[in-house]
Amino acid sequence: MSVAVAKPGEVKHNYLNAGDTVLSWLLTTDHKRIAVLYLVSVTLFFAVGGLLALLIRLELLTPQGDLMTSENYNRVFTMHGVVMIFLFLIPAIPAVLGNFLVPLMVGARDLAFPRLNLASWYVYMAGGLIATWAMVNGGVDTGWTFYPPYSSSYSTSQVTLTIIGAFLIGFSSIFTGINFIVTIHKMRAPGLTWFRLPLFIWAHYATSVIIVLGTPVVAITLLLVAVERVFRLGIFDPALGGDPILFQHLFWFYSHPAVYIMILPAMGVISEVVACFSRKRVFGYHFVAFSSVAIAVIGFLVWGHHMFTTGQSVYAGMVFSLLSFLVAVPSAVKVFNWTATMYKGHIEFRAPMLYVMGFLGLFVIGGLTGLFLASLATDIHLQDTYFVVAHFHYIMVGGTIFGYLAGLHFWWPKMTGRMYPEGIAKLAALIIFAGFNLTFLPQFVLGYLGMPRRYHWYPEEWQMLHVMSSAGAALLGIGYILPIFYLLWSLRNGAIAGPNPWGATGLEWKTDSPPITHNFEETPIVTEEPYAYENHHHQEEVASGTGASAAEG
């Protein structure tokens, strides 16, 4: 029986205690251990990115650039962007939660290519270390967007090294994407048809397709910048016969879909959590599933909305604007469906559910402020101002990080076998919500007033709003530090979770917590629809400790 309750004093066999040497971790091909390796690494890089953000907010407390030189300020905001996007936001949910859960959710023993999975972590770390090395050795000052000719012909910072780092990190995403696509196609358990898949899997499938199609383009584009920089081959710099706008087309062809690489997995998490804590099937399952696919497809056709002010043709601008309004529709459909899922549910206020409720509010603001930027005339004014900064932080922090934290808390018992402390986790969620809004709401106002982004100095009349934003950042920092402490604390002191502490549906809850190395004692057979919460009664399950899966064993 897969979920026998451990007798007191008996240490159960699981993936965590399958080996305790350093080598057993560094050479593991177990997707769950690789997920833990990624968890530790992305958390470290998140801390670095967060500290850089704190430096930015400290500097902007006063209008005069007086804490650091302009040179250093430019390096700090560039590295904040590079670290947060390439080393945290893109890998966070897929490489940590996705890695851990995709095989469990489809009822497989591992991903299709376990060694490729390990290679992805090594490539990620190599890229991360090269980027860190570049940071320590002078840093880079081009902005995370690497626009030439500044990046290729003018900057004197570590552009080439950083680009090599980003290039490598791109390959780690590609490896993960290929692994997910093949696993989801070929390794689903018997009876697990496409429309019985959890929406988390649909979201990761769509994400993987974007990764595999888009990442090679940005990798080559960044390499071309390095080639122009090192060999003075004219590609983007007009002085050498190149075209700087060509770079922007190629860069955003990946980097706009990359936004969806960052947000789609979070949407997958939201679907799982909202269903579980509403004890209901996700409303409009098919619409939520296909909206992920629609976002992936249309998301590839909107890159030009980053370039409305560059001088691209007015008609091109109109096409990109129209498509940008279209891509907003599937996101809106998702939000309405999640909200409707709560209708007539049995809602339980656990920390992951608080993050979901926060996500809904913040993602709506992030999405709707995107309309200001998709709209051609208002974008002329708002492009490259703090309005854009606030907008994408509502999506990236309010969306992705809230989704990530919801997921991390929701599956923490599965990953570690221990419960996190509920009270302080809820407190942290509230602090993060308050701190986040205090940080970024004033930035919408600043942007409308005309405050350009990437400014070290700014006019005095905007200080008040900057002070509010910096105060919010301090609060947000406290909110982020709390989980690091209580989650670590719970590893030893948390209550024993048992296989299914939330009474959730889904195959990952039908095996031990933490799962055994091969995930399932025997291959599960799926006979019911996803989120069949009407068939599961939480109270009974908790009482028996084993629930439905015990009957199978």
Place this chain on the structure above:
Amino acid sequence: MKGVALLPDTASTFAQQVDLLFWFLTAVTVFFTLLIAALVLYFAYRYRRGSTASRAGAKETDLRLEIGWSMIPLTIGLIVFVWAAKLYADAYGPPPDNALEIFVIGKQWMWHLQHPNGIRENNELHIPAGRPVKLTMISQDVIHSFFVPAFRIKRDVLPGKYNTVWFTPTKPGKYHLFCAEYCGTQHSRMIGWVYVMEPAEYEKWLASGGEARPGALASGAGTMAGVPTASLVQAGEQLYKQLRCNACHGAADGQRGPSHYGLFGKKVKLRDGTVVVADEAYIRESILRPLAKVVDGYEPIMPSYEGLLDEERTLQLVAYIKSLKKPLQTAEVKP
């Protein structure tokens, strides 16, 4: 802390139009944010675990709802799209005929502005209220972006290519000018002021060669306006003669090169059969990279002036060539 700003100045006709759209979008945002927040909180309270509210008739999906909440955002999106696209096409389209033409050169890290009568300014721009202003802009190094929040106007300033934008200032005053595209170390110091003046005051300012500075105009960021020795066109004419452009480009189409008289705005047929409009960008390219677009009937023999002319002198040549009208006119003609 000096004052607290919550609303930007509104000082151009475009700004008034954009603000209307901006506030419409803000209303949409606030409405839907409150709607979702209210529903989430209400459901969370009413259907909390253990509450006695009836759950009868809960559905798993509803096609009419799905269609409804797809169509509402789509409709709002399409309305905003059309509204915004019209304004955009105006601002980035051709300016009215009476527009005052200013040339802008961006370089790390300053703005250099040239008036048609030859007045030059650094990091300051003086313009009259009520008259359309057209900016023709180019960068000497990296990408910059010319941004005046009070006008709601922004346009990237690219190396190697002219970009244009126009607007009509409405309200006299002193407004921020920013570089909005990150351009390196002193990006946040690539700033200045735009002075919108009453037309009469502006005339006085012009007549004094940019010396008459109304009010407290002495700003630390700006430098003194250059006293004009010659108008842009006159400077261009001098350069034209000095470089002996007229040796090949005469009053009428010659053997070696086509005439420049009446060239501006004309459709030009190229050797490869394509037809281009002779705008500022075309003239500039033909001076710096003559072989890129060779006129039909001519050999690719013109030498390149790339590296010999900086953007300022190229602008003067372009201004002079633009001023050459058909039938034959003397070079004194002002644009």
